Amino acid sequence: MMNETLTTALAPLVDRSWDSFGMPVLELQVAQLMPVVQRLRTEFGFTLFLDVTTVDYPARQPRFDVVYHFMSAQHRSRVRLKLQVSEEAPVVPTLTGIFGSARYMEREVHDMYGIRFDGNADLRPILLYEGFVGHPLRKDYPMEQEQPIVPYRK
């Protein structure tokens, strides 16, 4: 019930929507991310930003899917947002202005896939270290890749 209201209300802002095991999925353009997230938060009570990650499809154009999961504390329901971003310009707006929890999770995605979050001032490595070369969760990063030796730390 909630899911249908949501997809109908946001239909003008999204390209495509479907249902994935009971969770509504909205596919949208990068430019629509902020308006959709704002409306999800204010109109539907999606106050818990659960997760952001990326999926890499090397053969596809644009190459990456940035995937967000939100939860509504009010209705106890969930929603997934999907954005497609290209390898040449892997930039999406940051959600740190709306959700504090975006801070760490965006840093991780930046580490692992090299997606830049425009407006997030703190994109230091989080699970990796300074001096790490490449983005390990991209499909073209080989499992057996070795990293340059980091100078002795004292």
Add this chain to the structure above:
Amino acid sequence: MSGVEFKPPVSSWLEEAADPNHVVVNIGPSHPATHGTIQIIAEIDGESVKRADIHCGYLHRGFEKEAEHHTYHNVIPYTDRLNYCSALNNNFAYADAVEQLLGIELTPRCIVLRTLLSEYNRIADHVTCVAASVMEMGGMTAFLYLMTVRDYIFEHLNHLTGARLTYSYVRIGGLARDLPDGWLERLEEVLVFTEEYVARIHGMLDRNRIFIGRTRNVAKMTPEHALNWGYTGPILRSTGLAMDLRKDSPYLAYPELDFEVPVGIKGDNYDRYYVRMCEIDESISMVRQCVQMLKPGPVSVKDPRVMLPEKQLVYNQIESLIHHFKLVMDGIQVPAGEIYVSHEAPNGELGFYLISDGSGRPYKLHVRSPSFSHMGGMHTLLEGYQVSDIVPTFGSMNMIGGECDR
């Protein structure tokens, strides 16, 4: 060594941004109170923390990269090592994601057993958290009492699964084996023992002047603050918001169980302790209800897509030999699709975002780990409090390095 450039793994902006009249101190990553490895860099003015910068990632093992290169069954031991205090909860959440993509219906005995073991492991996890945080405040008696409980549970689970911490007990479509003889009798003994010791802890801590002094009104937060920083599980519930996936989107046998969702009032360190203690009581009651619901029957589905054929047939029939070989070498063939499954792990919402391309290995397996989100907002709970509050606050978060850093 001269001439070598100083290079920390990740530099902190506090080194430059700190007020020259304040002191920047470093705690961890290798410190007895940072169970696992985490680094807290704090700018302090006298005894009060002005700003804090928290670094994690010292225990990063590339879980998601490894998962993409292993068959679905081979990923199970990796999930054990996420939250190693409650490995069964991780096992079951991961298996649930794969099973939903495959469209497998579990057997009734398996559903009840998984629920029972989830709750049993939750007791062990909460006990560990309370024990460690009390020990860091100097309460050795409570620590030793609770560690005894924890070890009884682990030895008991060892009898069932063959390991104390990393059980790998789940199989896609069921469980590794049924309960051994006498397991349920011993279970009741351990539960009675746990109740007795939990009651002693209540007696020692609940109205203890020193304990209250160090935990009451320390690191307080509102439900809005907790949601904004992505807190889930007992930490979110300690603020008074009764959000629990076992009630909100029930899975396994939870719809049939009778239980309460304990909540706190202030969202401070004391409430986080108290909510965990109440959850132990609820879990004990749920385990007992599960024992009553347990009916004889198979623990695994008879689905040739996921289950290995019987050894006798593998040795005597070429078809079964091929079947066995294909399942081991190529893995389970999971239909293409994507799913996000979340379970209420002891620490909060543990989510698995799984994408299959129809082959025997996950195309993408992302873990939404509660500890990682909790660390993202922890600086807000340290700032404005005392240096000596860092350790109790961090203890009440129950950060598990394996889960946080993956």
